[in-house]
Amino acid sequence: MRMVFGLVLLVGVALAGSAVYMAQNYIGAYQDELARAQQDQARIVPTQTVYVAKRALKYGDQLKKDDVRPVAWPQTALPDGTFGDLAVLFPEDTDEPRLILRPMEPNEPLLMVKVTEPGDDIGLTSRLERGMRAFAIRVDVASGVSGFLRPGDRVDVYWTGRIEDGDRGQDMTQLIDTSVQLIAVDQNEESISGARIARTVTVSVRPEQVAALAQAQSTGTLSLALVGVGDDTQLSDIQVDQVSLLGLEQAAPRPQVAKERECSIRTRRGSEVVSISIPCTN
Structure with missing residues (x-):
């Protein structure tokens, strides 16, 4: 009887130890999984x-x-x-x-x-950034890049006119603004397909550029040169006149020949007044 009781006790202790071991393994695995889940939760970006x-x-x-x-x-x-x-x-x-x-x-x-x-x-005002103004430029098939201008394009603006220099004058073309953004072609503010000959283009410029463009447009003609996408080339002052275009030398002014001084006296002969040349004394 005592042997049976001892055997049962031994088996019970073994089963209890096994249960404790299994419980520890389970709890350890649960804690590891919980820690992993918390780490994954920390990596989730709130949306x-x-x-x-x-x-x-x-x-x-x-x-x-x-x-x-x-x-x-x-x-x-x-x-x-x-x-x-x-x-x-x-x-x-x-x-x-x-x-x-x-x-x-x-x-x-x-x-x-x-x-x-x-x-x-x-409206057009929605396409203007802060501090910018809309200015209209008259164009034709030549000055408007053959109608291939689109809203959103950038252009260089050239002025052609005549500059008077004393008694002489010369025709000249000069770059007056670079990378100016187009915001409308005629009255079309959105992208258009195909070539279209415009009469006016509207550009977005600063107030001081408005004054320069207005003066240039009233004293000569403006031509536009289309700038390529992504082209950030900084252009220097470009100026071409007839002399530099044809490779001619500037003609020197004719020397002024001093006119010989003439002196005379007037005398009356009868009813006539006669002018007689005499040597100049001073």
Whole structure:
């Protein structure tokens, strides 16, 4: 009987030890998994719902609900002026549409500066940056790069006119402004396809450039040279006249020949007054 009791006790102690060992292993694995989960949670970037464009949107397009979709955007890289609520982007109290102010690519977030308020019209002022002014330049097929100008292009502006220098004058062409941005061609503010002969182009310039362009346009003719995409070449002062163009030497002014001095006296002979030349004494 005592042997049976001892055997049962021994078996019970063995089972208890095994249970404790298994429990320790389980608890250890659970703690490791919990620590791993906490580390993964720490690496997760907090996000916020932002509405982005589902397709390419161009200037002047009407924004519709089918054109947007919600995405989770990292809060640490959230642009200013995003839309996180569809009811704010498309208010229920109005049927007036929003229009696109700036072209957008697919998956680009919609920003307040890129769309109009519901019912607002698109004007040229929306394309002007702070401190800039819009100025219209008259062009034709020659001065307007054969009609290949587009809103958003950059051009160099050349002036051609006549400069008077005393009794003489000469025709001259001079660079007066570089990398000027076009914001409209005629009355078209969006991109156009194909060649189109414009009568006027509108550029975005600083106020002091407006004065220079206005003076140049009133005293001569302006020609535009299209600047390539990504071209940041700094141009120096460019000036060409007829003499330098043809490789001629500037003609020296003719010497002034001193006119010989003449002296005379007047005397009366009868009823006539006669002038008689005499040597000059001083």
